[in-house]
Amino acid sequence: xxxxLMLVDDQALFREGLRTLLSVYDDLEVVGEANNGQEAxxxxxxxxxxxILMDLRMPVLDGVAATKLLQExxxxxxxxxxxxxxxxxxxxxxLRAGAVGYLLKDVPxxxxxxxxxxxxxxxxxxxxxxxxxxxxxxxxxxxxPAAMNQPLVEPLSERELEILNLIATGASNKEIAADxxxxxxxxxxxxxxxxxxxxxxxxxxxxxKAKELNLI
Numbered sequence: 001x002x003x004x005l006m007l008v009d010d011q012a013l014f015r016e017g018l019r020t021l022l023s024v025y026d027d028l029e030v031v032g033e034a035n036n037g038q039e040a041x042x043x044x045x046x047x048x049x050x051x052i053l054m055d056l057r058m059p060v061l062d063g064v065a066a067t068k069l070l071q072e073x074x075x076x077x078x079x080x081x082x083x084x085x086x087x088x089x090x091x092x093x094x095l096r097a098g099a100v101g102y103l104l105k106d107v108p109x110x111x112x113x114x115x116x117x118x119x120x121x122x123x124x125x126x127x128x129x130x131x132x133x134x135x136x137x138x139x140x141x142x143x144x145p146a147a148m149n150q151p152l153v154e155p156l157s158e159r160e161l162e163i164l165n166l167i168a169t170g171a172s173n174k175e176i177a178a179d180x181x182x183x184x185x186x187x188x189x190x191x192x193x194x195x196x197x198x199x200x201x202x203x204x205x206x207x208x209k210a211k212e213l214n215l216i
Contacts, residue, residue: 003120004031006049008040008066009082010058014105018053021109028116037066044070049077051119054099056083056090064093071098075201078119082112091130100202101125118172124203126170154197156215163190165216168207 005028007015012035019030032047034040038061040052052070056063067079080101081094094102101115104127115125156164159180166176173187180187191203200206210216 002027002029003116004029004048004050005116006030006032006034006040006044006047006052008034008037008052008058008063009055010035011055022113022116025113028113037061037063037069040066041069041073044074044077048074051116052077052079053082053116054079056081056085056094064090064097067094067097067099071201078122080115080119080125082107095204096208098201098205100204102130103127104130122202123172124167124170125172126204152197152213156194156197160190160194160197161215163187164194164206164210167191167194167203168210168216 005022007018007030009015009018015033019033022028022030031049032043034043036058037054040054041061044052054063054067058066063081063083067081070077070079075098078101079099080103081099082103082105083090083094084105091102100119100122101124103112103115103125107115107127111127118125162180163176166179171179173184173191176187177184195201195203195206198206198209200209207216
């Protein structure tokens with residue numbers, strides 16, 4: 001299946017280079033580009049991309065605001081932040097807005113393609129330095145009481161809690177399957193159940209909500 005991509009960045013030269021790079025992969029197709037977040041929000045409903053590569057700092061409408069609007073109107077479209085910055089504020093703003101991936105622009109091409117394919121399958125992909133920041137934030141939050149904890153209507157099973165803890169470390173379905181000695185299909189089913197019970201759209205939001213509820 002071909003993954004339809006949209007490139008959102010205010011640097012035309014970077015978009016051109018990215019389009020050329022991705023064109024060598026048979027399963028990837030760039031269906032459109034945008035110079036800023038507002039152009040992306042306007043064009044995405046027509047282009048219907050599977051995955052959007054989103055810069056953060058852009059004129060008119062920045063990447064965080066655009067990601068939030070797109071996730072509200074097109075939740076089936078997955079957004080990967082691809083930016084120059086990995087400072088904490090930008091990382092968490094992007095993820096809270098609904099991005100399922102966060103990569104720096106100096107990422108190796110094979111890792112970018114891996115992230116795109118993972119996002120298209122509903123998985124989260126974080127660059128190691130970004131994942132480390134997320135884990136550090138989880139650790140910091142665990143030292144403070146969660147505000148207004150709400151019990152789940154349907155509690156997570158022991159296996160689901162195991163998988164949720166691994167999700168919080170940034171582990172992929174393949175890595176979780178290997179760690180727990182189960183199949184990737186079984187992991188995928190558990191992840192679907194976890195997202196449903198927590199009432200969230202993706203793995204990153206699942207980890208954040210689980211931390212708020214003191215489940216991990």
